[in-house]
Every structure is written in structure tokens, then in C-alpha cells.
Amino acid sequence: MDEIQPVDWAVVDEEGRLVLPPEVARAHGLQPGARLRLESTPGGLRLHNPAVHLSKVYVEVTNRCNLNCRTCIRRSWDEPLGRMRAATFSALVDDLARLPEPPLLFFGGMGEPLAHPRIATMVAEARGRGLRVELITNGTLLTAQRSRALLDAGLNRLWLSIDGATPQSYADVRLGAALPRVLQNLAAFRQMRRPGHRAQPEIGIAFVAMRRNIRDLPAVIALGKRLGAVHFMVSNVLPYTPEMQAERLYARSLRSITYLPSGWLPDLSLPKWDLDE
The missing domain is CATH 2.10.260 (Pemi-like Protein 1; Chain: D)
Structure with a gap:
């Protein structure tokens, strides 16, 4: 309970x-x-x-990814691909665990965390040292085996990136991925979780907002709720390419005042937008 x-x-x-x-x-x-x-x-x-x-530490264990999304920074640079060594990660976790109050460790970045072969072991190592752990994934590599490994490792929250509510709008952004497969993977993950009023790990949906997909946002939220998501994080697109520059929904809004979050679930985190767009 x-x-x-x-x-x-x-x-x-x-x-x-x-x-x-x-x-x-x-x-x-x-x-x-x-x-x-x-x-x-x-x-x-x-x-x-x-x-x-220090409340949150973002850790990129690999910059490899199996997709070619329109929004990705890798469309604007050509860097060597690799992954973090076990010794490097262990040293980082050791340092974080020594802090008076260890921060949240968030697996994410320019690569797909599930592309690292030791990702579940890393989650377990961080959890064993008292850190809360979250991970964001595109969901294509969230197989039953990986799902079970993440659950056994003690993952606190899984974020799934979904930038479209239909197979067509999703594939328009997430090049190389199929929405039905991703949703099936998340549904299977949900079924494996420990049941309860606040089932663990919690599920969150991450949505990158831009002109081409903003009308899908209500449907994405409804879709996520049906799949057990209780957290929704909407972020603005970062324009790494001229194409994405034209997709921005913000220009003036970043200069306006802040707003207060609510403590109720489900929660929805929204960025600044120009409301007349």
C-alpha cells in the first residue's frame, strides 16, 4: 500500500x-x-x-540514438558517438551520494538512454546509493526484457517522448519510429508495474511543442492518461536548424511573468507561448 x-x-x-x-x-x-x-x-x-x-543532475550515458527526429541537435553537428564508462558513472554516483541531500538523477540528453547496454545496472547502482532516478526514452527500445530490468532496478519515474497523437503526426517528428509500437511498449511496461494508488514507477509523457504538432497536445494528454501517465511535461522546441526556427511558438512570451505549479495529479507542465500563434 x-x-x-x-x-x-x-x-x-x-x-x-x-x-x-x-x-x-x-x-x-x-x-x-x-x-x-x-x-x-x-x-x-x-x-x-x-x-x-543541487536538486537535479542530468546524465547522458550515451549520445547514440536509433531515431532521426526533426527536433534533434544531431541534425546540426557531427560528433563522435560513444557511451559512458562504468567507472565514470560510479564515480559520479559516489560524489552525489556524499551530498547532504542527494539530488534527483535524470537519465537523458542527446542520446537514447536505453541504447546503453548497462542502463538498468546504472539505475540500480544509483538507487542503491539513495538517489531518486528518472529516465526519458523514445520508447522504441522499451522491450519486455528492458522493462523488467528497469522495474527490478527500482526506477522511480519513466518519461516517454510523444510528439504526436496519430501515427502520421508522430512519424512526422519522430523519424524512424512507429506510434503503435511505442504505445504497445508503454502499455506492457505499465502492466508490469507494482500496483497501487500511486503505482511505481510513475509514468510521464514529454511533448515538444511546435507549430506542426501543437493541435495534437490535447489528444496526447488524453492518450497518456489512458496509458497511466500522471505527469505531462511540455517544452518548447529548441531551433537547432532553420526549419525548426520557423516552428517556434514563443518569441515574446519568455519575457512575461512566471506562474506557480499545482501539487495535484495529474500535473501538466507548460512552457511560455505566444497565445496568438
Whole structure:
């Protein structure tokens, strides 16, 4: 049965100072003398982590990939392909585990993490040292064998990249992939998970928004929910090529104010957009 997370409370002492619970301070890497930026909002008060707080580490264990997506940076450079050595990864995990509060380790980058033959072993190693681990994949290599290995390794969250809701719109971006196969792989992964109100690992859908696919977003969210996704991350396309420059949905919006996230599930993370596009 899933554990219910306790509610944390801050207290204003007799001198009017806001006092955080020690476990909350540790979780956010707050040392004595730390300075936090305060932001007053209509709904309350927001504390921003200090810039020195390491909350997430992105690890690219390989820059190899089996696809040729329109949005990928590899369309603009030609670099040697390779993968991270086991000793390098172990040294990184050792360093992260020594921190007062180990950060989240996120497998992703320019390559496909599942293309590394030791990816499940790496997940297990990081989990064994007390790190939370997430991984993003295009889903084409998410075979039953790899799914079982990731589950046994203790993966906390799996992100699946889906940039279209139909086989045609998906293949228009994810060149070399077929949407039905990817969805079948995710469905099989979901069935293997440990059941519960908050089944583990959690499933998330990542969507790169651009002019050619933005109308598919509602259908992608509906598709993800049917497959058990509780997290949705929408990001803007980074224009590595002239073709992608014309696909941007943002130009002015990055200069506008920020917004506050919600703690409810499912959650949807949206980037800045020009609403008249």
C-alpha cells in the first residue's frame, strides 16, 4: 500500500521569524546563513531554493540514438558517438551520494538512454546509493526484457517522448519510429508495474511543442492518461536548424511573468507561448 506523505508546517516564532522544519531544510540543502528569495503571491508565500542547491543532475550515458527526429541537435553537428564508462558513472554516483541531500538523477540528453547496454545496472547502482532516478526514452527500445530490468532496478519515474497523437503526426517528428509500437511498449511496461494508488514507477509523457504538432497536445494528454501517465511535461522546441526556427511558438512570451505549479495529479507542465500563434 502506498505511503501517505506527511504535511510539513513552518512556524513563526515569538520574534516573528519563519522557522522551517529541520528535515525540510535538509531536503532543500539549506545551511545556516542561507539566503532564500521570497515571493508574495495571491495564494501565499513562495520560497525559492538558493542557486547553490543541487536538486537535479542530468546524465547522458550515451549520445547514440536509433531515431532521426526533426527536433534533434544531431541534425546540426557531427560528433563522435560513444557511451559512458562504468567507472565514470560510479564515480559520479559516489560524489552525489556524499551530498547532504542527494539530488534527483535524470537519465537523458542527446542520446537514447536505453541504447546503453548497462542502463538498468546504472539505475540500480544509483538507487542503491539513495538517489531518486528518472529516465526519458523514445520508447522504441522499451522491450519486455528492458522493462523488467528497469522495474527490478527500482526506477522511480519513466518519461516517454510523444510528439504526436496519430501515427502520421508522430512519424512526422519522430523519424524512424512507429506510434503503435511505442504505445504497445508503454502499455506492457505499465502492466508490469507494482500496483497501487500511486503505482511505481510513475509514468510521464514529454511533448515538444511546435507549430506542426501543437493541435495534437490535447489528444496526447488524453492518450497518456489512458496509458497511466500522471505527469505531462511540455517544452518548447529548441531551433537547432532553420526549419525548426520557423516552428517556434514563443518569441515574446519568455519575457512575461512566471506562474506557480499545482501539487495535484495529474500535473501538466507548460512552457511560455505566444497565445496568438
